[in-house]
Structure formats: structure tokens, C-alpha cells
Amino acid sequence: MRTTGFRWRAAGLALATVTASSAMLAPAAAEELERGPGLYAPCAIDGDRMPMRTIIEEILEASPGPNTTEDDPPLYQQPSATERANLASGIAHMIAGSRHTALQYFALAGYEACQGRMDEVPTWYSRDVLVYDNEGRGSGTRGRPMLVYREEATGLGEGGIVLGVPHASEDGVPEMALNAFSTMRDTVRGVVLAGTHRCNSTTNSDDDGTTPECGRHYKISDMAHQFDSPLPSQAQTDFQVMHDGLRTGHPTSNQLQMHGMQNNNPNEHDEGFEISDGGDAEADLVDEAVERAHAAYAAALTTAMNAGGLTAAEQTELSWLTTCQAYTIEGPPAVEVPASNRHCGRNSDQGQLERARGHGARWLHIEISRYIRDSSSIDPTVFNSIQPALRAIAAG
Numbered sequence: 001m002r003t004t005g006f007r008w009r010a011a012g013l014a015l016a017t018v019t020a021s022s023a024m025l026a027p028a029a030a031e032e033l034e035r036g037p038g039l040y041a042p043c044a045i046d047g048d049r050m051p052m053r054t055i056i057e058e059i060l061e062a063s064p065g066p067n068t069t070e071d072d073p074p075l076y077q078q079p080s081a082t083e084r085a086n087l088a089s090g091i092a093h094m095i096a097g098s099r100h101t102a103l104q105y106f107a108l109a110g111y112e113a114c115q116g117r118m119d120e121v122p123t124w125y126s127r128d129v130l131v132y133d134n135e136g137r138g139s140g141t142r143g144r145p146m147l148v149y150r151e152e153a154t155g156l157g158e159g160g161i162v163l164g165v166p167h168a169s170e171d172g173v174p175e176m177a178l179n180a181f182s183t184m185r186d187t188v189r190g191v192v193l194a195g196t197h198r199c200n201s202t203t204n205s206d207d208d209g210t211t212p213e214c215g216r217h218y219k220i221s222d223m224a225h226q227f228d229s230p231l232p233s234q235a236q237t238d239f240q241v242m243h244d245g246l247r248t249g250h251p252t253s254n255q256l257q258m259h260g261m262q263n264n265n266p267n268e269h270d271e272g273f274e275i276s277d278g279g280d281a282e283a284d285l286v287d288e289a290v291e292r293a294h295a296a297y298a299a300a301l302t303t304a305m306n307a308g309g310l311t312a313a314e315q316t317e318l319s320w321l322t323t324c325q326a327y328t329i330e331g332p333p334a335v336e337v338p339a340s341n342r343h344c345g346r347n348s349d350q351g352q353l354e355r356a357r358g359h360g361a362r363w364l365h366i367e368i369s370r371y372i373r374d375s376s377s378i379d380p381t382v383f384n385s386i387q388p389a390l391r392a393i394a395a396g
Contacts, residue, residue, distance in 0.1 A: 052117065052128065064195075065200065090109060094106075117182075131242075145237075162246050168194050172368075172370075223239040254393045255354070256364050256393060300385040
């Protein structure tokens with residue numbers, strides 16, 4: 001197992017796997033019961049309370065790697081049908097506010113839950129929830145995903161955005177999602193993080209497409225390239241179960257799957273970003289969500305860069321702010337923004353699944369260049385440029 005470079009690690013913490021017949025709760029769950037059914041235990045490591053981000057980083061650090069050496073074996077395991085069903089029930093009860101029952105189902109699924117804040121030491125009244133597999137912190141990891149959920153979401157109603165990160169190996173993408181959850185309390189409902197490198201498994205997925213990664217075949221450890229069933233009860237991964245649970249509990253929420261651009265052609269620029277529906281190169285979404293999100297992102301990013309004077313890299317970046325769909329920015333003067341068919345997420349299995357279920361208008365795919373991802377960890381003004389895009393999507 002790889003133990004360095006947390007950026008491509010992903011998630012899951014919890015108790016040791018609990019079978020459906022045992023019905024025993026983890027220590028954190030037991031502590032919660034002693035305090036009463038109204039609260040989850042504060043997030044902690046070995047009894048010491050910690051911000052959620054500290055726990056998440058530890059999980060990401062230990063998550064299964066790309067399976068390229070003997071020290072990095074294939075550890076990812078698909079969950080059983082019973083585990084998936086218990087996880088789904090736990091999420092439903094969590095959203096309904098039935099914390100005692102939620103903890104019981106999470107335990108049966110091999111997960112636990114705690115409450116806290118992303119960047120603050122939690123108290124008994126920190127009401128964001130982290131659902132994780134505690135085994136993910138050590139050698140027993142199965143590469144399971146993690147869910148961060150905003151229980152008290154003032155201003156979100158039943159809407160908001162759910163951010164999905166299927167490839168935790170893409171530098172900067174997990175951080176951008178967690179930063180958005182931390183700072184955008186009126187916009188981001190939750191974050192779902194994959195718990196394994198996309199290439200960890202040696203088993204090919206049902207997606208028979210080709211990829212420059214993983215020996216040219218998608219693996220079952222790739223959360224963006226599995227053909228899950230249109231029926232939520234038959235989803236094959238916990239990653240999908242978590243998305244399905246949030247979709248069911250918050251049907252008007254918008255789901256945004258976040259990716260980092262992979263520049264495999266040295267003669268091709270890799271700046272900018274694209275927003276699409278994960279299907280055809282020229283997206284045609286209800287309410288023109290692609291257009292509004294792209295226009296907001298481009299305007300905010302341009303303002304952020306111009307504030308300090310443009311470097312050569314920033315000038316190149318702005319010249320490649322492109323989209324998968326042509327549209328017009330209202331004037332005066334009006335600006336025609338051309339379509340670009342570069343990194344448009346045309347083969348997203350999860351996007352196809354959402355459209356098959358009738359949710360295509362509330363699911364978007366975003367590709368973010370390395371320039372933007374790297375800058376987000378250095379210059380907060382560049383990171384903040386993603387916020388208008390997310391709010392534009394939420395408004396849909």
C-alpha cells in the first residue's frame with residue numbers, strides 16, 4: 001500500500017466489518033448511545049477530537065494506490081449486496097434525522113459516522129456529518145468511499161450541490177471539493193469521495209471503453225466507469241449508493257462530478273476547464289446549466305487573474321477557457337463563446353446512469369486544468385472562482 005502523496009488517496013474510515021447478524025455498534029456509536037440518540041459522537045482519532053479534514057487526509061494517505069509495485073497490492077473490494085442495502089438505509093435515516101437508527105445501519109454496512117466541522121475541532125453541536133470506514137486508516141483498507149453531509153443546511157432547502165470525486169488521485173481535486181464544502185455552506189450539500197485509486201483493482205469493469213490509464217482497460221476500482229443498474233437498489237458500488245441516497249433524500253439537488261484534466265498529448269494545451277452533461281460533446285441541458293455555470297466561472301476567474309496583473313501562464317489559461325457548448329454572454333456588447341470538443345466528459349458512466357433515471361438535467365461533469373487546481377492551493381482568489389459556477393448550477 002502506498003503511504004505518501006495524499007492527493008490521490010481517497011476515503012473510508014470505520015469499524016471493522018460488522019456482519020448483518022452481529023448488530024454490534026462501533027465505540028463511537030456506543031458513546032453516542034450513552035449521550036442519547038440526538039447526536040453523533042464528535043469526530044476523533046484515538047479519542048482525540050479532530051477536524052474532519054484531518055481524518056479525511058489520514059484516510060486518503062492510506063487508501064489503495066495504483067497497484068504498480070508489490071508494496072501496493074490490489075486491495076479494493078466491491079461491497080456485498082447486504083452491505084450496500086444497509087448503507088442505503090443508514091443514509092436514508094441520517095437524512096431523516098434518525099441518528100440512532102442510522103448508526104445501526106452504518107455499523108452493519110461496515111461504516112461509522114461522526115459529527116464535526118471540516119476545519120475546526122468538533123463539539124457536540126457541530127452538525128456536519130462524516131460517514132467513513134475506520135479500516136480505511138490502516139492496512140485493512142478495502143478502498144471504500146466517504147461521505148461528508150451538511151445536516152443543518154440553512155438556505156439550501158432541498159436543493160444545493162453534491163460534489164462527487166471519483167478519482168482521488170487527481171491532484172487538487174479532493175482539496176477543491178473539501179474547500180467548497182467548508183466555505184460554501186449555503187451552496188454545497190455534501191461531498192462523496194472515492195476510496196481507492198482508479199487502477200488499484202486488476203479486474204476490468206463492464207465499461208469496455210479504452211483509457212490511457214490502468215493498462216488501457218477501466219477497472220472496478222474506477223468509480224466513474226462502472227455501468228451501475230438504473231435501479232438504485234442494484235447499484236454495484238458504495239460510491240453510487242451514497243449518490244443515490246442523497247438524490248433520493250434531496251431530489252432537487254444538483255450533482256457535480258469533478259475531474260482533473262489529463263494532458264496526454266504534449267502538443268495540446270491543458271488549460272481552462274469544461275462543464276458538460278457527461279454525454280455528447282455539445283451538451284444541451286435543461287435551463288442552460290452548462291452555459292450559466294461556464295459564464296460565471298469564466299467571469300470570476302478572469303477577474304481574479306486580472307486583479308494582480310496577468311502572468312504569461314494566466315494569459316494562456318484565459319485564452320483556453322472553453323466549453324463543450326457554444327453560448328452567448330448577454331451584452332452589451334454580447335460575446336459569442338464557441339464550443340470546444342476537448343475534455344468534455346463524453347463517456348461518463350455515472351452521467352449516462354443519471355440520464356437513464358431521468359436526472360440528466362441535475363447532473364454535470366466538470367474537467368479542471370492542472371493550472372487551476374495548482375493555483376487553488378496557492379491563491380484563494382483562484383479557488384474562489386469556482387464558487388459562482390457552483391451557485392449557477394445550484395440555481396438550476
